[in-house]
Amino acid sequence: MNEEEKKQKEIEEKKEEKDNFQEIEKLKKEKEELLNDLKKAKADLINYKKEENERYQELIRFSNERIIKELITVLDSFELALNNLKNEEGEFKERYIKGIILIKSQLEDILKREGLEEIQVKKGEPPDLNFEEVVSEIETKEFKEGTVVEVFQKGYLLNGKIIRPARVAVAKVKEEL
Numbered sequence: 001m002n003e004e005e006k007k008q009k010e011i012e013e014k015k016e017e018k019d020n021f022q023e024i025e026k027l028k029k030e031k032e033e034l035l036n037d038l039k040k041a042k043a044d045l046i047n048y049k050k051e052e053n054e055r056y057q058e059l060i061r062f063s064n065e066r067i068i069k070e071l072i073t074v075l076d077s078f079e080l081a082l083n084n085l086k087n088e089e090g091e092f093k094e095r096y097i098k099g100i101i102l103i104k105s106q107l108e109d110i111l112k113r114e115g116l117e118e119i120q121v122k123k124g125e126p127p128d129l130n131f132e133e134v135v136s137e138i139e140t141k142e143f144k145e146g147t148v149v150e151v152f153q154k155g156y157l158l159n160g161k162i163i164r165p166a167r168v169a170v171a172k173v174k175e176e177l
Contacts, residue, residue, distance in 0.1 A: 061159045062158065062159065062161065064114060065158055065163060068114060068116055068158055068163065069163055069164065071107065071110075071111060072111075072116075072156055072163075072164060074107065075107055075108065076153065076154075078100060078103065078104040078107070079154075081100055082097065082100055082101070114158075115159035116156055116157070116158055117156065117157050118154055118155070118157075119131045119132070119154070119155035119157060119162075119165070119166045121148055121151050121154075121155070121166045121168060122148065123143070123147075123148050123150070124143055124144070124147050124148065125148060126146055126147055127147075127168055127170060130162075131155055131162060131166060132148070132155065132165055132166045132167075132168050133155075133165040133166070133167050134168055134169070135152060135167045135168065136150075136152070136168075136170075137169060137170055137172040138150065138169045138170070138171060138172060139171075139172050139173070139174040140171050140172070140173075140174060141174050142171075143171035144171060145170075145171050145172060145173045146170055146171065147170060147171050148169070148170060148171075149169050149170060149171045150168065150169040151166055152167045152169060153166065153167040154166055155167070
């Protein structure tokens with residue numbers, strides 16, 4: 001091999017070395033990009049799993065909402081029956097009332113364990129429109145205008161979510177002629 005061929009070979013080797021170095025740098029950069037993409041995909045997957053778990057927990061908490069709404073109407077019927085029995089008299093009335101109160105109490109306990117709570121309404125106070133629906137006005141001198149006079153229907157929360165607002169009547173100042 002002569003001198004010129006050696007130089008040519010050296011030039012080719014350096015060029016090949018430079019190409020190899022560039023290829024290595026290119027591959028390193030691709031590796032970093034792929035690694036970053038993988039890390040991002042992994043983080044996205046973790047976040048997705050968290051969000052799905054939260055949605056699932058929410059679904060579980062409110063999955064029985066429909067049946068609980070129906071059971072609330074049964075609870076309303078118990079209250080109506082008890083209120084109507086107050087006008088009756090005798091031993092029959094006492095036994096009947098005790099039985100209804102026991103059944104109503106059992107139903108309330110079951111619903112409470114499932115996350116149901118009654119919305120507390122205070123007579124004589126302005127209605128909290130976040131939890132109460134004003135359905136009527138009643139003329140009275142006993143209460144200040146715009147304050148709750150009567151609760152027509154109890155309201156309920158299920159695990160902190162309103163499933164039925166309390167329906168109330170507010171005071172309207174009785175106008176004197």
